[in-house]
Amino acid sequence: MPPKQPATAAESGASPWDEAAERIRASGFRWTPQRRTLVEVLRAREGHVTATELIACCRERDQTTTPSTVYRTLDLLEDLGLVKHGHGHDGHEEYHILPQQVHGHLYCVGCGATWEIRPETGAVIVEALASQLGFTVDLSHVTISGRCAGCHD
Amino acid sequence: MPPKQPATAAESGASPWDEAAERIRASGFRWTPQRRTLVEVLRAREGHVTATELIACCRERDQTTTPSTVYRTLDLLEDLGLVKHGHGHDGHEEYHILPQQVHGHLYCVGCGATWEIRPETGAVIVEALASQLGFTVDLSHVTISGRCAGCHD
């Protein structure tokens, strides 16, 4: 009996990246080797990556990779919703890969660790700004600094 | 009858900047013309400033101002608590002048405006991270992005 349906996209091997080429072309853009390289790199990773890391990974696959092209392709992928950019604690670019659940980040100035803000916790923050100011927060863009439980002076 | 006591530091003309030179020297650092220039610029402003603006203002008073010196002096002033740095929505450096009450910032991606997060609102956020994760937030370092009440699609 062959498997009817894969339980999840991950198990089936199918991923949003498979559609990337199609979606790009469907939007009137072109499917180029440079974009292919970046998509392959992104497909192999998850979570967060800095732009610098991505450029390095692309260069492993293609020595001729240029930063400007990577940044421009990332902008395009962001328009398609495949990545989302934000700023780390030091202000550098950071990309969320396949942002299924929006989440923010915490950075501990004591130990340098980072955590994702859990949905429940994020909700409280979003809620507070929404009800008090009518402001709709995009938590994912930001890294909040502070000290974690283990680093209090 | 001479005035007994000024009602506030602001009315008396006294300001934390008056002590800047003293405090710098008391800490074993030197009071240089370059530092004097930056302190004068900061004394004349309030709220937030970008590093680039500060450099421009310093150069108005002293054509020979160098960026690296301004950045280094800002670091020093931050150690003394006279300014506090953070990152704007685009990741660029921003300085809070005389941070008496710690506050974060909101940036609207719709209209580009920024607001300070009021203490009550900030408290909710700080509280949420503290009670749920034991994380002590430094709100002042961050600019949170989103859409304000007037910019909802």
Added chain:
DNA sequence: ATCGCTATTGCAAAGGGTTGCGATAGCAGG
């Protein structure tokens, strides 16, 4: 007033990120 110690400066270079522009190359159509 001079001396010496060393904090500070200015420069130059480097890294991250963005942008304008001429040359290249997708891709739709013939």
Added chain:
DNA sequence: CCTGCTATCGCAACCCTTTGCAATAGCGAT
């Protein structure tokens, strides 16, 4: 398969910020 339109590329230049280093100059002591 060839052609042409134009999206995309790679380059060079620029802005912001940081850092190493040699030269300068505070400032406390003589």
